[in-house]
Amino acid sequence: MTAEVHPIRTAAETELCEAFASAKARLPGGQDVAARREAAFHRFEARGLPHRRVEEWKYTDLRAMMRDAKPLASPPDAAAKARAKTAAQVLGDVECRRLVFVDGVFAADLSDLDALEAGLTVRPMAEALAAGDPLVKGYLGKVATAEDDVALSLNTAFMGDGAVIRIAAGASLDRPLHLVFAAAGDAPASIFTRSLVVIEKGARAMLVESHQGAEGRDYQVNTAIELVVEDEAHVDHVKITREGASALHISSLVATIGARARFNAFAFTTGGAVVRNQMFLRFDGEGTVAALRGASLLAGRQHADVTVFADHAVGGCQSRELFKSVLDGESRGVFQGKITVRPDAQQTDAKMMTQALLLSETAEADNKPELEIFADDVQCGHGATAGKLDEDLLFYLKARGIPAKEAEALLVRAFVGEAIDGIEHAGLRELLMDAVIAWVAARD
Amino acid sequence: MALLEIKNLQVTVDGREILKGLDLTVNAGEVHAIMGPNGSGKSTLAHVLAGKEHYEVTGGTVTFEGADLLALEPDERAARGLFLAFQYPLEIPGVATMTFLRTALNAQRKKRGEPELSTPEFMKLVREASKKLGVDQDMLRRPVNVGFSGGEKKRNEILQMALLEPKLCVLDETDSGLDIDALKVVADGVNRLRSPERAMIVITHYQRLLNHIVPDVVHVLSRGRIVRTGGKELAHELEAKGYAGYQDEAA
Numbered sequence: 001m002t003a004e005v006h007p008i009r010t011a012a013e014t015e016l017c018e019a020f021a022s023a024k025a026r027l028p029g030g031q032d033v034a035a036r037r038e039a040a041f042h043r044f045e046a047r048g049l050p051h052r053r054v055e056e057w058k059y060t061d062l063r064a065m066m067r068d069a070k071p072l073a074s075p076p077d078a079a080a081k082a083r084a085k086t087a088a089q090v091l092g093d094v095e096c097r098r099l100v101f102v103d104g105v106f107a108a109d110l111s112d113l114d115a116l117e118a119g120l121t122v123r124p125m126a127e128a129l130a131a132g133d134p135l136v137k138g139y140l141g142k143v144a145t146a147e148d149d150v151a152l153s154l155n156t157a158f159m160g161d162g163a164v165i166r167i168a169a170g171a172s173l174d175r176p177l178h179l180v181f182a183a184a185g186d187a188p189a190s191i192f193t194r195s196l197v198v199i200e201k202g203a204r205a206m207l208v209e210s211h212q213g214a215e216g217r218d219y220q221v222n223t224a225i226e227l228v229v230e231d232e233a234h235v236d237h238v239k240i241t242r243e244g245a246s247a248l249h250i251s252s253l254v255a256t257i258g259a260r261a262r263f264n265a266f267a268f269t270t271g272g273a274v275v276r277n278q279m280f281l282r283f284d285g286e287g288t289v290a291a292l293r294g295a296s297l298l299a300g301r302q303h304a305d306v307t308v309f310a311d312h313a314v315g316g317c318q319s320r321e322l323f324k325s326v327l328d329g330e331s332r333g334v335f336q337g338k339i340t341v342r343p344d345a346q347q348t349d350a351k352m353m354t355q356a357l358l359l360s361e362t363a364e365a366d367n368k369p370e371l372e373i374f375a376d377d378v379q380c381g382h383g384a385t386a387g388k389l390d391e392d393l394l395f396y397l398k399a400r401g402i403p404a405k406e407a408e409a410l411l412v413r414a415f416v417g418e419a420i421d422g423i424e425h426a427g428l429r430e431l432l433m434d435a436v437i438a439w440v441a442a443r444d
Numbered sequence: 445m446a447l448l449e450i451k452n453l454q455v456t457v458d459g460r461e462i463l464k465g466l467d468l469t470v471n472a473g474e475v476h477a478i479m480g481p482n483g484s485g486k487s488t489l490a491h492v493l494a495g496k497e498h499y500e501v502t503g504g505t506v507t508f509e510g511a512d513l514l515a516l517e518p519d520e521r522a523a524r525g526l527f528l529a530f531q532y533p534l535e536i537p538g539v540a541t542m543t544f545l546r547t548a549l550n551a552q553r554k555k556r557g558e559p560e561l562s563t564p565e566f567m568k569l570v571r572e573a574s575k576k577l578g579v580d581q582d583m584l585r586r587p588v589n590v591g592f593s594g595g596e597k598k599r600n601e602i603l604q605m606a607l608l609e610p611k612l613c614v615l616d617e618t619d620s621g622l623d624i625d626a627l628k629v630v631a632d633g634v635n636r637l638r639s640p641e642r643a644m645i646v647i648t649h650y651q652r653l654l655n656h657i658v659p660d661v662v663h664v665l666s667r668g669r670i671v672r673t674g675g676k677e678l679a680h681e682l683e684a685k686g687y688a689g690y691q692d693e694a695a
Contacts, residue, residue: 398519400551401549407519414538
């Protein structure tokens with residue numbers, strides 16, 4: 001048991017308590033939602049911010065890292081919206097339907113809600129909470145067993161806006177849905193967004209989330225997305241995290257996946273001072289294939305943590321995890337992966353691989369794979385590597401006339417490319433490879 | 445002026461002296477074979493010429509077309525026309541052979557102040573060169589040397605050599621790990637690159653490669669020095685008698 005009593009609160013914890021007390025009356029939703037918020041907040045109050053003795057947060061000691069809690073963001077002004085417009089272009093030429101959130105608030109005027117494809121419904125979360133939307137009532141907070149997580153509890157307590165999306169059975173979206181989260185204001189702020197996406201039986205959708213903010217701004221993001229992937233649905237999810245240099249970003253992806261479905265998730269991180277990408281995934285139907293991948297490219301004193309829980313609650317599913325990090329300067333890359341195979345989940349095939357490439361002597365990689373297997377007829381495996389660029393390979397490239405910097409760039413691209421190649425959408429694959437090339441070019 | 449001039453070269457690796465005053469002069473158009481027992485310093489010579497790290501030159505000079513070769517970075521040496529065919533070509537996962545070849549060729553051209561090749565120009569060049577060497581087009585799309593057989597890897601080395609058109613080719617035990625058919629293919633590729641402007645240093649333990657790549661000069665390297673130099677018949681003598689005499693002589 002890690003439940004503890006904390007008579008002494010940190011400044012951030014105290015500020016969160018004050019913020020909740022003063023804001024709870026105006027947060028969206030009726031009585032039932034308010035009760036949900038209270039319950040979630042109590043979970044936080046009882047345990048405080050996660051710290052290094054909480055196993056799941058071992059390498060990302062939020063209590064130490066979060067010196068304060070920023071005030072809840074005010075609604076965006078015109079200047080913020082103008083800046084968000086630029087942020088919305090992050091996908092370049094990739095054709096998509098954009099839903100833009102500025103400092104956590106849905107901006108209809110920046111979003112593209114015209115001619116929605118048949119079977120696609122979109123609603124802002126704040127509105128859905130206030131109206132008692134049945135989809136939200138049915139699913140919110142019930143998607144997978146992640147409520148125990150304090151960061152997600154804080155999200156539930158403070159959730160403001162976000163997207164509520166439903167893709168009807170059999171529907172297929174023509175272009176990716178792009179959720180743009182722009183922290184575009186000036187003042188220090190904390191932003192809580194919550195989204196719910198229900199992809200019904202046999203539907204096909206691609207979701208892209210991008211998170212970015214002003215370089216100089218001091219802000220904190222706690223974002224969560226719940227995904228319900230029904231039987232035979234095919235869903236791709238790509239999350240691009242390019243927060244500003246001072247930002248704290250905590251993200252939770254919570255998904256339940258039905259039978260014979262396909263689910264691909266990719267987490268790409270280059271920005272933010274402290275980033276935590278957590279994924280809670282539950283396999284709820286047999287015959288599903290899921291691929292979870294990601295790449296973090298970090299420099300300076302950046303810290304990025306990817307923590308994945310894959311719960312094989314039923315048998316006959318395949319999961320593949322491949323997470324790469326490229327670490328320069330004094331940055332730190334963390335990967336924690338836990339695969340649980342329940343007693344009846346026979347024929348589970350789960351594999352997890354994490355690889356860190358250290359470009360400096362002072363960078364640090366922490367890899368922690370965990371397997372918890374209760375069934376006896378399964379295939380599970382994990383691997384973890386951490387190392388620097390291979391000197392012999394560098395010499396081979398240089399001996400062919402390729403200058404040292406270019407040779408390094410080629411090897412970094414190849415390293416990250418292995419993960420990015422798994423993204424099915426060619427435009428996004430190219431976009432992320434270009435981002436890798438730009439990141440490498442910006443080194444030194 | 446000699447293409448390559450090595451004078452009294454002394455090289456230490458991890459505190460151990462491997463080359464102990466090596467002299468060698470190679471002129472354009474010549475093919476030199478360097479033979480010698482294991483541990484005599486053959487591969488060290490190849491690596492020092494190409495500029496590998498951790499090889500400490502403690503004495504002597506190496507000039508390439510009159511310039512101090514040892515002062516140059518490996519990529520600069522390559523751009524000036526030095527090519528090392530590796531004994532064990534490396535696998536580079538994630539880098540397509542085409543990308544690798546093109547990056548290398550254009551980096552060298554750029555350094556020499558020549559215009560970079562366009563994609564069609566480059567493709568034409570590669571197609572021609574690979575056809576002559578019997579290199580499968582499919583191999584070019586795969587990551588560099590990944591899953592290649594020993595013979596394919598060596599052929600890939602010779603393909604690179606053909607594309608980069610170096611002035612001096614150093615072949616480090618190119619025959620190792622090849623069966624007789626693969627050896628012939630590789631040797632044919634090398635022979636096709638022989639020209640009055642180009643020199644080669646063929647490093648080998650066995651005489652058999654020299655049946656196919658016939659050298660102008662044969663040197664025997666033993667204990668870090670060239671202890672004997674002769675014509676191609678010297679290789680046959682070594683094949684018959686072995687290196688035993690040289691090991692004793694150097695001791």
